[in-house]
Amino acid sequence: MENDRMKPIRSFLLTLLWLSVVSNSSGQEMKAANPAAAPPKILVLVHQEIEMGKASERQKLVASMSRACDRLDAPSFWIDLQPLTGTRETLSFDLFDTFEQVQQAHSGWKQFYAAHPDLAQTQGEIDSLVTGERTLIAVRRDDLGAPPPEDIDLSEARFMRVLEVRLLPGHGKDFEESIRLWGQGRTRGKAERPWVVYRVSEGTSAPTFLVFLPFSELKEYDDLLEQKEEVLEGNEGEDTADRLRQIAHDAYASIESNLYVVRPETSHVPREFAAGEADFWRTASPVEAKPEVKSGVSHAKKKP
Template sequence: MRILCPVLFGMSVVVLGGSLAGAQDAMPSPPKVIQITREWIKPGKMGMVHDRSEAAFVSLNNRAKLQGHYVALNSMSGKSRALYITRFPSLQAWEADNKVLATGAFATDFDRAASGDGELLDGMDQAVGFYNPDLSFHPHGDISHARYYEITSFRVRPGHRKDFADLTKMYKEALDKAGSSAHWAAYEVNYGADCCTYLSITARNSLSEIDDENAAFNKVMEAAGGEDGMAKIDQAFGQAIESSHSELFSINPKQSYPEDSWAKADPDFWKPRMKAASEASAPKPAAPKPAAQPAAASKPGTR
């Protein structure tokens, strides 16, 4: 949720036609509960080193068949870190997963994986958010083909929740009037953050979407009432919001625990090794026999 105006940077905007908005509403709904685990990575420990460590968690989750699938994100802005957004239909589902991990060999394997991963980290924190449909705008529940995430946090001034809701409604009306295909899912952080913290999450198939949004700003400003309308939104922003912060992330499929629907829709991205193994096991036509060659002196094996 990136408000694009001279003073504000928050709600996502791209004008591609009103027919897209209806199609977005038909998409699967975002998860009702998300747990965000944020890992601060030591210098030099990102990349393949961290991929190998996180593979232990992915393997464990697949074995345990946990309900909470998650997408792993690597920072493209700000301090080096990794985010894991785990999606649950309810707190009860999260509780059920915790019970599975606390039993038998799963608990031992989880502790071992956590211990190894901890050697790569400077720190870790977690937060829990609840989906707010009224503050969301044409959210995309299906992230099968997503490659990037934009996440904006808003710290609403105490006592100004209604002002924040009114601001969001005002901006959403301008987007609808412009026929925008902007989209975001809004979450209120109930655990792990200061009071009145909200998150706006936008999944991106390509960074070019952001280029399109920037190019479309004038159309949205016109729909909002021109400079006077944007000044009104700017004023409402200042009254309702104490601070906001936006970051950009890339999805790391090697560290993700994807839903089956994502893997089926885009196996090359989410399950590349699975597809490669499948192709390797397929029968191949016999190669033609090489023509006879003169005998050659033997050579030591090479790598």
């Protein structure tokens, strides 16, 4: 049982190491980030498990709803993520800067659906395809991510690796230490492989952190599968590697890691967000379907 728990922990440590190696060795120039596409300060993350065999139907419905929200003044925005590994859950990544905006969006969706009953019906149809749901609200931790959030451009993301790290009670500081340990020797700059860390504030009883790794091509992660644990000592130092393993053993309850593809046709993002990558976000042809289901992370929270 202990070995089963340590396997994802070891994978997480190797992920940290791999990021350090990539960020220090990459020499590519990156264009200036779009400030409107920086990671949100407040994240509402909704996991929805879709009825078996209904994923295609859901996608059509959500695409129809998303395009309607593009035309209308919808109360909030989201990025829709579809799983490539591990689960039938879709993931909706809702963008907010304050908790007040989250509250305003909740009220705003009630008014929106009252003004557009056809879309309210669509939302009901999408809800009928959902067999399970959980919602997390999380706050961005700028001291744990890299580079600074204003240098991260989510509009360029085509894939997203999502790590959900659940800790044993009282071990939040240990996780923070593990992040800082491996990051101490990293070169911080434009060539750095970006990642964003959030601390969950609502939706779980255990201390939980979310780590998001946006990237533009799957080939960027091919080498990760070939990493060996011994590289920890060679790149970070034996003492640091030992401390990372000790923290993982003592503090981590579980780690879930999944890979998602970004779906622009079922997302609804601000025009300013999409401006630098308009061909990706705005030219995806809408799926022909009757108006239906609303996709996304916090849609269950949005409906009246």
